[in-house]
Amino acid sequence: MENAEYARLLSETADLMEIGAEDGFRIRSYRNAASAIESYPERIEDILADPARSVTDIPGVGKGIASVLEELRLRGSFDRRDQLLEKYPPTALEMLKIQGLGPKSIALIIEHFRVTTIDGLERLCREQKLRTLPRMGARIEEKVLRSIASYRQRAGRFLLSFASEAAAELKQYLSEGCRVERISEAGSLRRGKETVGDVDILVTVSDPGEVLDLVTRHSRVHEVLAKGGNKASVRFGLEGLQVDVRALPAESFGAAMQYFTGSKTHNVALRQRALKMGYTLNEYGLFRLEGGGRVAGEDEEEVYRALGLAWIPPELRESGGEIEAAEAGRLPRLIELADIRGDLHMHTVETDGRASLEEMAAQAAAQGLEYIAITDHSKALAMANGLDEARVVAFARKVRELNRRGDLPVRVFSGLECDIRRDGSMDIEEDALAELDIVVASVHSHMNLEPAEMTDRLLRALESKSVKIIGHPTGRILLHRDGFPFDFERIAAEAGRRGVALEINASPERLDLHGPLLRAAKAHGVRFTISTDAHHPRHLANMIYGVRTARRGWLEPGDVLNTLPAGQLLSAMRQTG
DNA sequence: GCCGTTTTCGGCCCGACTGTTTTCAGTCG
Ligand SMILES: Nc1nc2c(ncn2[C@H]2C[C@H](O)[C@@H](COP(=O)(O)OP(=O)(O)OP(=O)(O)O)O2)c(=O)[nH]1
Ligand SMILES: [Mg+2]
Ligand SMILES: [Mg+2]
Ligand SMILES: [Zn+2]
Numbered sequence: 052m053e054n055a056e057y058a059r060l061l062s063e064t065a066d067l068m069e070i071g072a073e074d075g076f077r078i079r080s081y082r083n084a085a086s087a088i089e090s091y092p093e094r095i096e097d098i099l100a101d102p103a104r105s106v107t108d109i110p111g112v113g114k115g116i117a118s119v120l121e122e123l124r125l126r127g128s129f130d131r132r133d134q135l136l137e138k139y140p141p142t143a144l145e146m147l148k149i150q151g152l153g154p155k156s157i158a159l160i161i162e163h164f165r166v167t168t169i170d171g172l173e174r175l176c177r178e179q180k181l182r183t184l185p186r187m188g189a190r191i192e193e194k195v196l197r198s199i200a201s202y203r204q205r206a207g208r209f210l211l212s213f214a215s216e217a218a219a220e221l222k223q224y225l226s227e228g229c230r231v232e233r234i235s236e237a238g239s240l241r242r243g244k245e246t247v248g249d250v251d252i253l254v255t256v257s258d259p260g261e262v263l264d265l266v267t268r269h270s271r272v273h274e275v276l277a278k279g280g281n282k283a284s285v286r287f288g289l290e291g292l293q294v295d296v297r298a299l300p301a302e303s304f305g306a307a308m309q310y311f312t313g314s315k316t317h318n319v320a321l322r323q324r325a326l327k328m329g330y331t332l333n334e335y336g337l338f339r340l341e342g343g344g345r346v347a348g349e350d351e352e353e354v355y356r357a358l359g360l361a362w363i364p365p366e367l368r369e370s371g372g373e374i375e376a377a378e379a380g381r382l383p384r385l386i387e388l389a390d391i392r393g394d395l396h397m398h399t400v401e402t403d404g405r406a407s408l409e410e411m412a413a414q415a416a417a418q419g420l421e422y423i424a425i426t427d428h429s430k431a432l433a434m435a436n437g438l439d440e441a442r443v444v445a446f447a448r449k450v451r452e453l454n455r456r457g458d459l460p461v462r463v464f465s466g467l468e469c470d471i472r473r474d475g476s477m478d479i480e481e482d483a484l485a486e487l488d489i490v491v492a493s494v495h496s497h498m499n500l501e502p503a504e505m506t507d508r509l510l511r512a513l514e515s516k517s518v519k520i521i522g523h524p525t526g527r528i529l530l531h532r533d534g535f536p537f538d539f540e541r542i543a544a545e546a547g548r549r550g551v552a553l554e555i556n557a558s559p560e561r562l563d564l565h566g567p568l569l570r571a572a573k574a575h576g577v578r579f580t581i582s583t584d585a586h587h588p589r590h591l592a593n594m595i596y597g598v599r600t601a602r603r604g605w606l607e608p609g610d611v612l613n614t615l616p617a618g619q620l621l622s623a624m625r626q627t628g
Numbered sequence: 629g630c631c632g633t634t635t636t637c638g639g640c641c642c643g644a645c646t647g648t649t650t651t652c653a654g655t656c657g
Contacts, residue, residue: 074629076630076639076640077630079629079630079640081629083629083630110631111629111630111631113630113631114629114630115629116630150655151654151655152654152655153654153656154654155653155655185648186647186648186652186653186654187647187648188647188648190646190647191648194646277644277656278645279644279645280645281643281644282644284645284656295656295657297644310642310643311657313657315641319640319641319642320641323640331641331642333641333642
């Protein structure tokens with residue numbers, strides 16, 4: 052069982068516990084443990100199997116959850132979950148996804164009507180039976196029917212890139228349509244999370260009504276979920292993206308940004324800290340508990356400072372030790388887009404790219420890059436017309452010639468994205484690889500191996516002398532498939548030892564490696580590259596998403612090889628000789 | 629169920645919107 056599965060079972064059990072009206076703090080503990088496990092870089096299964104290790108070393112996992120995990124490993128479920136499932140069938144969990152319907156209502160519905168499915172719920176509303184329950188009326192029946200309709204449209208999470216574009220469009224619309232003082236994206240979008248559940252936008256205005264009216268009147272807003280004097284929630288665009296707009300007075304901008312950026316657990320931790328220091332923190336400001344005097348609020352940095360903390364970059368606000376680091380003055384100096392000097396993974400018309408080497412080079416120069424590596428596919432990707440040995444050698448020669456002539460606008464490194472075969476060997480002979488400046492080795496096939504087999508495969512790939520970088524190391528495709536399971540710590544340790552870089556693939560549907568794995572790998576001394584894997588010149592602009600992801604992994608410029616000048620790059624990589 | 633410059637027991641963030649209520653519970657951010 053993979054960590055995502057352990058996390059799902061804990062989190063679903065928390066949902067069932069909530070329907071069962073169990074203690075809210077215990078439920079929170081289950082949720083916290085679930086999210087800790089979901090982002091934990093090591094396989095829970097491996098830790099459980101090792102008598103020298105304990106899962107209680109994971110923050111948020113104590114004795115209770117540890118025994119739950121052990122039971123899960125042995126039989127795939129645990130007592131408390133089984134008991135809850137006797138009372139509430141698994142379909143009850145689906146009912147929770149209907150917006151506006153929470154655990155209390157669902158418990159009532161199940162108790163009174165024995166209805167446990169969305170279809171059954173829909174019938175109750177149509178037959179006007181919901182209103183017979185306490186505190187339920189006709190309006191709620193209508194609202195639930197609307198929620199069921201949008202649930203069936205399947206708006207789940209969205210790629211960061213998609214949401215960023217929607218947010219930019221909305222910010223412009225609001226700025227042009229009324230007098231906003233300040234406007235900023237917030238929530239998971241500001242934290243640079245790879246996928247976001249909605250778009251959160253904060254505005255400071257003197258007249259909130261004006262901006263909230265404007266949002267709900269946007270031509271692409273087709274449903275208003277809620278609207279009051281301070282905030283509005285709408286569904287936007289064909290995809291049904293939810294947009295939350297929060298309006299506040301200018302003197303609260305900093306506290307509001309802090310609140311609305313989250314994450315939720317970061318907020319809770321910060322607010323607890325405030326209480327211990329004799330303050331209370333909300334989106335309006337930081338106030339003294341005694342007397343209620345305001346201590347901070349206009350500026351976000353000021354809020355953190357008043358709590359004895361350095362300002363914490365949004366990407367770090369995930370309850371991963373950032374508050375302790377801010378207190379100790381040990382926050383990293385995070386990498387920025389301006390630190391990036393080159394892009395080391397891209398394709399051309401030689402394989403499945405859409406532009407020539409020259410066109411890619413021209414666009415790279417236009418973006419201010421000093422160098423690129425062209426890394427087309429190898430022959431295993433026959434559909435993409437991958438390069439064989441002869442073409443690899445010819446390509447290396449061509450690039451040497453192009454650079455010698457010096458009429459390219461950036462330095463071009465000869466490269467290859469070489470397939471890692473099922474047994475871990477390279478798809479191209481070592482002699483040919485040695486002709487190239489940079490070899491990115493990637494898995495594109497046989498991704499359903501057993502974890503141990505996949506680990507051995509990657510270990511063998513690391514042995515190949517010409518391999519400088521492992522491309523998109525986990526193989527995940529956001530919103531479609533999880534990465535393939537393997538012993539990441541072991542691979543990271545070996546990559547660190549051999550000086551093989553691990554890639555942060557900046558393609559918006561990959562963002563692989565990502566935050567938690569980056570931190571774990573950095574602890575093993577691994578260095579990284581951030582590359583776009585561009586198949587078209589416009590994809591080179593995706594670099595920013597890779598940088599945001601690197602920041603979520605606490606990376607500094609020195610951790611990332613393509614912050615180096617062209618002349619220092621190759622010597623900083625694994626030495627073949 | 630977790631956790632600890634105040635604690636190994638006793639706390640655990642705080643506010644907006646909705647619908648139904650005659651003073652607030654439920655849900656969501
Ligand atoms: N203090 C506090 N703040 C919260 C709570 N729930 C949400 N927030 C804040 C922090 C969140 O980042 C912010 C936006 O809420 P969202 O539900 O949109 O979450 P977020 O954007 O973090 O993740 P998402 O990708 O949208 O699922 O509001 C809460 O229970 N307490
Ligand atoms: Mg959000
Ligand atoms: Mg939101
Ligand atoms: Zn690839």
